Amino acid sequence: MSDSQLSATRAPSAGVSLFHYASPQTFFPLAGKLLWPSWIAAVALTLAGLYTGFFIAPTDATQGDSYRIIFIHVPAAWMSMVVYLAMAFWCAVGLVFNTRLSFMMSSALAPTGALWAFVALWTGALWGKPTWGTYWAWDARMTSELILFFLYCGYMALQAAIDDPRRADRAGALIAIVGAVNVPIIYFSVKWWNTLHQGASVSLTQSPSMASTMLTGMLLMALAAWAYTIAVALMRVRAIMIERERQTDWVRQLATGETKA
Amino acid sequence: MIGVFLSVMRRDLLLAWRRRSDMLTTLGFFLLVTSLFPLGVGPEPEQLSHIASGVMWVAALLATLLSVQRLFESDEADGTLEQMLLSVEPLAVIVLAKVCAYWLLTGLPLVVMAPLIALQFNLTPDETLIACATLLIGSPTLSLLGAVGASLTLGLRGGGALIALLVLPLYAPLLIFGAGAVDAWRAGLGVQSHFALLGACLLVALAVCPLASAAALRIAQD
C-alpha cells in the first residue's frame, strides 16, 4: 500500500521536475566536459607559476625571500573577493529569474571562497611576521578580509541551518546580497579607521617597483587560482545537483549508469 | 499606510509594556557588561576613558543582538505574522513600524543610560555628549540590521549564534564610526564626518533593511 502511494506521488513530481529543472539536466554534462580542461589548466598554471616564483624571480632587496609568499597570498585574496562577487551575482540572478541552477552555483562557490579568504589571512599572517614584525596588524586590508571570511561563514551557516532547500537558497541569497552591498562600506570604513588610528607603525605597501618576473609569477598563480576555483566549483555543483534532484529521472539514470556524464 | 504604521507601533509598545521585564533585561545586560570592563582591564581612569566609547558601542551591539532575535517570535507564535503577510499594506511598512517600536523600547533606553556609563568611565562632558549622540544616531541602524537577521533566522535552530554570525560583520562599520567619534574628538580632530557617515548608514539602512527584512519574512513563511 505504502509502496503504491510512493510511486503514485513520485510519478507526477518527476514529470513536473523534468520541466522545472531543465537547465540542471543540460548543465550537468556541460560541467562535466569543462571539468578536465579546468583541472589541467589549474595544474599546468600552478607548476608554471611556482617555477617562475621560486626559480626565475629574484630575491627581493628589502624583504628577502619571504616575499615569495605573495605568489599565493595575493591570488588568494583576489579570489576571495571575486568569488564573493560571483556568489552574490548568482544569488541575484536566482532571486530575479527564479532559477534553481544559479542558487546551486552560489552554494557551490561559497566554501571555496571561504577557503581562499582563510588562505589569504593565514599567508598574510606568515608574511607579516618577518616583514613587519607581527603576525597580525589591524590593517585595513586584513581587517576587511577577516570580515569577508565571517560573511562567507554566515552564508554557509544560514544555509546549513535551514532544511528546506528552497528557503535555504532564498535566505542565503538575501544575506549574500546584503553582504555584497556591505563589502565596499566595510572596506572603506576599516581603511578610514586605520588611517585615523595610525596606531601600528607599519606600512603594508609593497615594494614600489616589482620586478617583471615577480609579476609574471603572481599573475600565473592568479590564473591557476581561477582555474582551480572553476574546476572545484563545477565539481561541487555537480554533486549538489545530484543531491537535490535525486528524484528526477535523469539523476536516477545517471546514478545507475544508464546514461553517462 | 500611516495608520497601519501607527497602529502596529502602538500594538507593539503596548505588548512590551505588559512585559516590561524583557525591556529591563536588555538594559541590565548593557549596564552589566559595561561595568565588567573596569574589573577586567583595571581601574586606571586614563585607560578607562580611552576604551569607554568602544566598550559602550560593543555592549550596545551585544544588547541589540540579544533582544532583536525575539522581534518576530511572538508574532509568529500567535499567527499575527501570517496576518501581516496577507495584509494589503506593504509588509516593509509594518516591519518598519515594528523596528521603530523595538528601538524605542531597547535602543533609546541605552542612549539614555549612556551618560551613566560615561561617568563610570571617566569621560569629560564633551566626550559624554558625543558618545551619546553617536549612540542616538547609530542604534536605530543596529535595530534595522538586527531585524534583517531576526527575520532570516526566524524559527531556525541555533538562532542566537546564527544571528550573531550574520549580523555582527555588518555592524563593523557602525562600530568604527560610532566609537571612533570620541577618539577623534580626543585627538583634536573634527567629528562632523563621523556623524555624517553614521547618518548615511542610518539612511541607507532605513531604505534597504525593511525591504530585506520583509523579503526574508516571506521566504521564511513560504
Next chain:
Amino acid sequence: MKPRQKRFALVALGVAALAGAVTLVLTAFEDNMVFFFTPTQIATHEAPQDRTFRIGGMVEENSLERGADGTSVRFLVTDTAHRVAVTYTGALPDLFKEGKGVVAQGRLGADGVFAASEVLAKHDENYMPPEAAHALEQAKKAQATVVQ
C-alpha cells in the same frame, strides 16, 4: 491611497533616503581630514587652544634634551617652516629618532610649548610631511637595487 500611489510614495521615500545618504557621505569627504596639526598650523593659530589635539612633524636633529630625572624629554617638532617645542614624560617608543617623523598627542600650553601625553613615532612615510617623505623615497630608491 491606491496601492500604486502607496508604492510610489514608498519608492520616493527610499530614493530620498539614499540621496540623503549620498549627500552625507559627500560632506564627510569634503570635510578635509586632518590627522594631526603641523607646526605651521600651530603658528597660525589653526590648532585648538583649549583641548587635546595631535601634532605631527619631524623631530629636529640634535634637539632632543633629556631631563635630569631621566624620564622627561624635550624636543623640537618641525615641518621645515616652523617648529614647536614638545615636552613629554615617559618612555619614548623604539622608533622615536631625531630626523624621523613623530606624532604626539597633548595640549598646547600658554607658553607655546606642547605638553604631550602620548608620543607615537612613525616610520611610515604616509604620515610624514611631504618634504620628509620625498627624502625618504630618494633613500629608498637608492637602496632598492635588486640582489640577483
Next chain:
Amino acid sequence: MNWESASDFWHMGGYGFYVWGSYAVTAVLLAFEVWAVARRGRLARVRVARDVAVERMDERRREPT
C-alpha cells in the same frame, strides 16, 4: 638560478618557516577540499543508485500479486 643547493632552497634565506608554512597549509587545504568534494559527489551518486535499486526490488516483489 636562485639556489645553490636543495638545503639552500628549503632554507629560503632564513624565511623557510614562513614561506613553507604558507605553501604547505594552502596545499593541504586545497587537497582536502578536492578530496571532500569528490567524496561528496561519489556518495551522492551511490545514494541515488541505492534508492533506485531498493525501489526496483520492491516493484519486482509486487509484480506477482
